[in-house]
Amino acid sequence: MLSVRSNMTRLISCINGPTLNLLGDREPEIYGTMTLEDIGVQLSEIGQAHGLSVEMKQSNSEGQIVDWIQIARKNSAGVILNAAAYTHTSIAIHDALRTLSIPVIEVHLSNPAAREDFRSVNYVTPVVTGSIAGLGPTGYVLALQALATLIPSS
Ligand code: DQA
Numbered sequence: 001m002l003s004v005r006s007n008m009t010r011l012i013s014c015i016n017g018p019t020l021n022l023l024g025d026r027e028p029e030i031y032g033t034m035t036l037e038d039i040g041v042q043l044s045e046i047g048q049a050h051g052l053s054v055e056m057k058q059s060n061s062e063g064q065i066v067d068w069i070q071i072a073r074k075n076s077a078g079v080i081l082n083a084a085a086y087t088h089t090s091i092a093i094h095d096a097l098r099t100l101s102i103p104v105i106e107v108h109l110s111n112p113a114a115r116e117d118f119r120s121v122n123y124v125t126p127v128v129t130g131s132i133a134g135l136g137p138t139g140y141v142l143a144l145q146a147l148a149t150l151i152p153s154s
Contacts (some may be wrong), residue, residue: 009053010077012147013139014043015068016058017084023109024114031109034137043080043144050148052077062086062093069096078147079104080140087112087124094123103150105143108133 007022016036019026037056040056055076057068065086073077086093090134097104104127111134112119123129125131132139 002009002070002154009048009051010053010151011075012043012047012078012080013068013072013076014040014056014080014083015072016056016082017065017086018060020082020084021058021060028075034109037059039137039140043140046141046144049122050144052144052148052151056081061106062090065090066092067114069093069100072102073137076102077151078102080143081105081124081128082107082109082140083124086144088121089118090123090141094127097124097127103129105129105146106131106133107139109136109139135151 016055018105020036024033024038036056036058040054043054043056059065059068065083067081079100079102081097083090083106085091087106087108106128112122113133127148132142135142
């Protein structure tokens with residue numbers, strides 16, 4: 001978990017779902033060669049310039065992701081979410097997202113809409129502020145920049 005915080009910074013929770021711990025190694029022709037840690041370092045640097053600290057989290061467990069969304073509801077100014085395969089299956093994550101009033105940007109490295117039919121079901125998109133797909137790790141950077149414009153400065 002990467003976190004750089006001071007009293008003046010606002011927290012962004014970047015929550016990543018199953019098998020994203022294997023980024024860099026997993027199907028690089030689809031997901032690229034950057035690791036999740038590489039992406040986290042980049043987000044932390046960009047976040048600092050906006051007065052935002054970024055906490056990178058990854059879990060293969062649906063319940064853990066629901067718990068992190070509930071924690072973000074209390075302690076974060078915004079969320080970046082790549083729910084990975086749970087995007088296409090999880091009513092529990094959908095319901096947890098519905099409780100948030102902070103901005104949430106959904107990110108996918110690949111473009112699920114251009115892949116297998118089962119990826120066209122999406123329980124996340126209807127309950128987030130915006131979605132970015134198909135741009136690789138750049139999608140995370142764009143999500144953070146979008147949050148920087150959406151979150152009121154303290
Ligand atoms: C993914 C797309 C999902 O369909 C897939 O299950 C993933 C990764 C992406 O970032 O492209 O695990 O969320």
